[in-house]
């Protein structure tokens with residue numbers, strides 16, 4: 001059976017797919033106009049172009065050299081890297097230069113393909129050494145080719161032009177939906193930079209570019225005046241025969257074919273359960289089309305990189321989900337703008353963009369109001385504005401008018417119409433509300449079973465479907481198809497899974513998220529903050545009352561140790577267990593625009609580390625002022641030991657709380673798990689039970705047990721406990737043991753945060 005480490009590669013060089021088993025390297029040869037695959041490196045005749053190699057569960061194509069790479073096309077796109085990762089979830093097509101291979105292909109059987117069109121002399125031409133470099137960058141910077149897109153950096157890529165007018169581009173771009181760091185493209189070919197599709201055109205270079213005679217070789221292109229980008233904005237959408245199966249092979253979408261032009265406003269209507277949300281998820285790349293194809297934008301290809309989808313498709317969730325109520329409208333849009341912009345965007349640019357959106361959505365008077373204090377309709381505008389600050393190309397909205405008063409829903413529909421016009425953005429609205437469909441260009445009606453019944457201008461749909469009103473149409477759609485027709489067996493071999501964004505350990509956006517988390521924590525309200533400080537203050541009082549001797553050697557310090565670590569452990573977990581689960585909708589929204597789970601989890605962990613540092617200080621100072629500390633040991637002063645162990649116990653528990661929050665589907669579930677954790681930490685810290693054998697080992701993952709053991713080791717607790725009481729080997733004195741326990745707490749924290757990142761990523765890509 002195929003495993004992750006044992007993948008086959010399916011190659012398509014024409015009508016038939018061929019399968020390369022993962023047991024060996026396979027070599028690619030060019031014999032004039034013929035392509036063939038060999039099992040050994042010198043399996044000629046012909047020139048060897050490179051080899052396919054399976055490595056760690058993936059397939060790569062290694063070109064033998066740059067000219068060899070340049071005569072090939074993989075999946076219709078140029079081969080610009082000598083080492084290219086291949087997609088093993090779909091057949092990979094290989095051809096020579098721009099020609100598509102024809103006829104069936106079999107290993108070791110020569111294949112007829114069209115010969116390269118360029119004369120050999122010209123084929124390897126490069127821009128001359130002195131050729132001018134054009135900078136592609138964001139509008140408002142000093143770029144030669146300026147792109148009005150917040151995701152484009154000031155110096156995003158550079159272009160040099162060769163004698164054939166081909167663009168040699170270096171920088172992060174997407175060609176055919178695949179990410180590349182460099183590419184060579186001819187006039188008319190399309191690449192995506194940031195989220196914007198750009199068509200290679202001499203026009204963009206300033207209009208005075210002279211294309212020399214190809215055979216005469218390379219000549220420098222004369223630079224002209226800087227001019228605005230002619231890059232396309234607003235994504236076109238083409239779905240062709242898209243089918244998605246759900247539970248028990250019921251169709252969620254059935255053979256959906258739709259075509260939407262750039263800048264159109266489209267409403268998707270249909271009864272509950274028809275498949276509207278499924279359609280949106282397919283467009284976002286969160287649901288795989290099991291049959292058919294989805295194409296976004298011009299020439300993006302069908303293998304759109306999930307990262308590109310995150311940039312190009314922007315989603316406004318239902319209701320207020322996705323907004324932090326304690327932030328002001330301006331803060332909400334400012335954080336959103338920063339998270340949806342290139343890293344080198346200045347504060348002034350962000351401010352400008354936010355001011356523009358506030359103005360266009362009629363929110364400028366409400367900039368300083370907390371989101372909690374504005375009306376439902378205004379919140380919807382803020383939610384739409386949250387995506388507009390990123391200058392979207394394709395905006396998807398889930399029920400933007402649900403729950404609004406009549407009149408307010410019309411205002412929202414009207415502003416979406418304006419949004420499409422001013423932002424040159426394609427807008428797709430899923431809605432149950434049919435009263436204001438006059439504002440849209442096209443209505444897509446979906447009936448039960450995920451079938452598109454009609455798609456066209458609002459006026460024509462009712463006529464085509466022969467219904468007097470939209471209400472009648474909804475009733476009719478709800479009944480279609482008759483029960484029993486809905487279940488279908490998917491054809492064999494179409495278990496296509498979506499290509500989810502891979503887990504990336506990138507910290508992009510962390511400063512913004514940290515700032516936002518600080519504001520959110522500070523705005524938890526005076527009452528909540530007071531309780532946060534009072535609980536450790538009062539509980540430390542109990543530890544003080546437990547023994548006059550404090551942490552001086554005596555049999556009574558067991559209770560003191562127990563209370564101190566319990567305070568630390570419970571305080572730490574209580575800070576975070578409700579946090580992610582409460583913010584899940586908002587954090588998922590950040591993830592959808594390209595922020596990784598790592599900075600999201602880390603921003604919470606770092607801010608709560610700061611809170612723990614203060615609370616551990618409260619506990620340690622209060623206790624030190626009122627009671628004695630143990631004698632010095634292991635080169636660490638007693639106050640340092642008390643503060644460090646209380647803080648690390650708090651932090652490790654804070655990490656465990658974060659993990660619980662990341663795993664829990666609801667707040668109720670998070671409360672249950674954190675209560676269980678609290679009980680375990682109190683009961684199994686070591687002073688209530690004699691923890692030996694397996695229990696003694698297993699409980700070492702509990703922060704309270706590690707913290708108590710570290711303090712017990714520092715105070716040499718085993719040596720003066722009463723003979724009637726048990727001793728625990730973990731409590732023995734010894735510098736190595738003490739520092740190992742401290743390390744154990746740090747490790748618990750690190751593992752908990754790491755596991756939270758994994759769980760969050762999985763949750764958002766499932």
Ligand SMILES: Nc1ncnc2c1ncn2[C@@H]1O[C@H](COP(=O)(O)OP(=O)(O)OP(=O)(O)O)[C@@H](O)[C@H]1O
Pocket residue numbers: 246247250251252270271272273274275276277278279
């Ligand atoms: N996660 C899922 N797994 C499997 N099937 C699902 C899932 N979610 C929805 N479905 C099914 O897919 C079909 C379409 O559901 P979908 O949510 O797309 O409809 P909808 O038109 O958006 O409904 P509503 O207007 O109530 O949100 C329904 O039959 C539903 O039961």
